Every structure is written in structure tokens, then in C-alpha cells.
Amino acid sequence: MNTIVCIKRVPDSATRIRIAAGGRHIDPSGVKYVVNPYDEFALEEAIRRREAAGGGTVTAISVGPPEAAEALRTALATGADEAVLLVSEATHDGRAVARALADEIGGREFDLLLFGKQAIDDDNMQVPQMVAEFLGLPCATVVVALDIEDGHAVARREVEGGHEVVEFDLPGVVSAQKGLNEPRYPSLKGIMAAKKKPLDEKPVTLAEPALELVSLEEPPAPSQGRIVGEGPDAVPELVSALREEARVL
């Protein structure tokens, strides 16, 4: 079972986002970067598949600046066998990233291509489907359970108020949602072993963005709220405020 897992380095979800001068990027100072949380489910799934099959390789691939190598090292320490960093400038453009990934992955042999369902920085939620289309492969998104037998996959997808079961033949693309598994953390032994695993860095030139990022702003400050009162005695005033002032009841 050979799998490829796409990994993105993103700011930690507990990070406060500040906009850098120029208004088109975030200010990276003081930002803690991590492996995109949804990619951890994808990586875990790939490692489990290899373990269950008793063989095969897990290849982690990322598109990003040289610093993204750090996220790939984490993937190697967690259990990936090899990694490839497609070194490029940072971009907000999902299509350009998908194209670069498809170009790299198209020349490889694999059974399963895994992604996190979305990266928590751009929140584009489009790269897995786009790569699948560029490669002409079946694709199941937002997957919370995956069964594979004899080259046939059955996946459960999260949809509004329930789940959808989809089936397809491998090779195929799956984007992982929280709940797919419980990701492991890198062990000390894994961290040591990762230093000897191959991490290939290849410069790539991304396609021109299809969308121009005009500006990036902080959201408007929340309207100044008020404490209506304390305890259950405040309830009548709260209800009348919601009805007459806010008009939402």
C-alpha cells in the first residue's frame, strides 16, 4: 500500500493573527507554525494503511517556503518514509498549489492520495478536489471513516445532519475530517530516525494566481456589548433586548 500525503505548514489555531504592513500578508513574527491539524488525520491514516498492509511507503509532500521543511520533518518523525518539498513563494491561490501538486504526483505510483479536508490558514477547501480532477482520479472529501479491501474503498463523508457513504476503486483521493482516527505524536525514536530519512527539496514556479489578493484586513472590532445583569433575574431584560433592540426573537 503506497500512499502520498499532502501536508501544509500553517499558523497554530491558538495564534493571534496580525496583518503585516502593506495589508496583504499576515505578520509572521511571534506566530507558531504547526502541521495543519486536518493533515494529521491524513498522515495517521496513511501510516495505519502501511502498518495494516505490512508494507509500502508513505510519502509526504508539501508546497511552500523553505521553512515548510519543518512540517515535513514532523511528518517523517511521525512515521512517513520520505518527503518532498516543492519550494515556492507563499500563495493564497488554491489552483496554483493544486497544479504544482498534480504535476509532481502525476509521475508517481500510488494507491491512495490523502489530504486534510482544508488548511486552517486560507480555508480554501479546494486543493484535494482540484488535484483529483487534474489527475482524473475519484475523490471523496470530508471523510470520517475509510475501509479499503482489494483495491476498493468505502468512505463515510460528513454532510449536513448525517453521513454519506461513497465507494470507488483505487487509486483515489481522500480528504480527511476530524474523527477519521486519533493521530499519534512523534516519538523520540521517530524524531531521531527522521533525521536520516530523505527530504527532497525541489524549486517550483507556481502558475499565476487566478485571483488577485487585493487586501487582507482584520475583522471589524466587535460591537461594544453590555452585561445585561447577573443571574436568572437578568433573563426578562435579556429577552426584551433580543426582541425589541436586536429583533432576533
Next chain:
Amino acid sequence: MPDVLAYAEVRDGTAGKAAREVTGLARSMADALGGEAHVIAVGGTGTADAVAGLSGLGAARILVAEAPGLEPDSPDVAAATVAARVSAGGYAAVLFPASARGKDLAPRVAARLDRGLATEIVAWELSDGALAVRRPMFAGKAIATLRFEDAPALMTVRANVFTPESRDGAGRVERIEPVGEPRIRVTAVEQSERDRLDVSEATIIVSGGRGMQDPANWHLLEDLVAALGDEATLGASRAVVDAGWRPHGEQVGQTGKTVSPDLYFAVGISGAIQHLAGMRTAKVIVAINRDADAPIFSVADYGVVGDLFEIVPRLAEAIREARREE
């Protein structure tokens, strides 16, 4: 080519809020561009009947690819059919709802057309004839403005942001042929919680956090939801989802869902950054918390400090009373 195409999602045999909101937005955009709003629907028997009423929201053409085998339909056929229509139709913009279906489908269509895609847009404008949109990034900690370099501008539209208006579009159903082969097959749809809306769809959300103390106490929030009516649903903080108290589908925040309801109750939720990012665009926020210094109060429009176990039942009762008076 100033026309705008909206993908009308049909779920449970009806064109619901997702379909109505994108149709209404397509009409607004088409008005600004001097064109028409068209809708496209792809699905099994009954799809045409489900979407025919969208002419009442301003659709001038209603394109329906209906075939018995398309229920429940594969996203591949929908993607191929929509992409074929967009290639033939010369549209200025193509809109999809940011529903589970729309978010899955839109990137497939964009890739087939080799276009860019803006997801979860919350605002739009025309500047020098080009469409620009605003969308949250970092789960709402930043708002990006993006300009489409050329047409068609493909986008998914966040729920509960654009309200459709009644307009006579005089559109009639026109049959088109579904194209493409399914690469994945939908073999079952399991509706587990049909008694309540999904957090991404509801206009009122009652979310509980660690302050609820025990999953057994959720009946208090369920009762408040019941008092608020059919448009209300339950949400949850990451802490209680991680603790296994509530299903992940209810999680609001950066690693859950980002929501924009009309009314959001945060009950026993302190307000971690990742949670605030997911709900700060709610139109009205009510926080109920014992700790007057909890960060949730900094984003709340209305706060009540105190014991939620006393406040929530009283609130449900007061809302029921108010509803009876109407």
C-alpha cells in the same frame, strides 16, 4: 456575457435555503452586470419540480439535468454537467452554496474549467467591471478581498449572509443532458440527526462548553433549542467535543465549523481564540458564563453573568412565554 449561473442544490426533494440564497445572489449580481440569473440543477427524478419555483427569486432560465439514475447523485456527473454548461454559456460568475455539497462540487468544476475559486464569500462588489469578493481566512481572524482577473468568477457563498428577494424571473424549466461518468458512487445517505438543523444552516445556535460540567446536562440546552423553534440548533465548543461529550458535527470554531447565524448563545463557553474565530460573525451574540472576565464577553452583544443551571431554564421559559404572547 453578463449572466450569472447559480447551482441549485436539491436535498430531500426540495430546493432549500442553500438553493434560494444563491439564486437570489445570482439575481443581484446579474442586475449589477446587466444580465440574467440562471440556475442549474443536476439530480434524479423530481429535480425539475423541486427547482421550478426558483423563478420566483429572479431566475430567468432554469436548466435541469434530470435522470433516474442520478439519485443520490455522484459529484462527478454534477461537476461535468455544470462545467459543460459554463463552457458553453459564457457566464460572468458561477455561484455554489457553501454547503457540504457545494464545497465538494465547486472545486471540481473549477479544476475542469481551469479557473480559480473563491470559497465562502460573504460580500461582493463590482469595481471597474471586475468582480471582487470578500471572504474570511484563518477562520475569520482575517478578511481577504480578492479580485477575479477574468470571467467566469467561480465562488461558493456562505450560508445565512445573502437574503433572497421575491422577484419574478419568469424562468421555465429547460432540460439539459447530464454528462460525465461517475468516478465515485454514493451508495447510502445516513441522516442521523434529522430532528435538528446542522450548525452551518441554522439561524439560531445554542452552543455549550465546559461550563455545562457533564454531558448529562445537555437537556437544558436541548430544551432552550426547543423553545427557540425549528430554526434553532445545538452547537459545541472544541473542549466538549474533544472530551467526547458531543459529536464533532456540532463543533463551532477553527477546527470545526465557522458559522454566521442571526443569534448565537454561548453557554458555559469561555471563548478561546479558535472558538471566537468560528462564531464572531454571528449577527447577535449572547454569552452566559459564571466568570465575568471570560473572553467570550468581549465579543458578546449581551452578557449574563451567573449560574447557567439557573439562567438557562429561566431563559427557555421566558422565550416560551414571549412566543405565546405573539
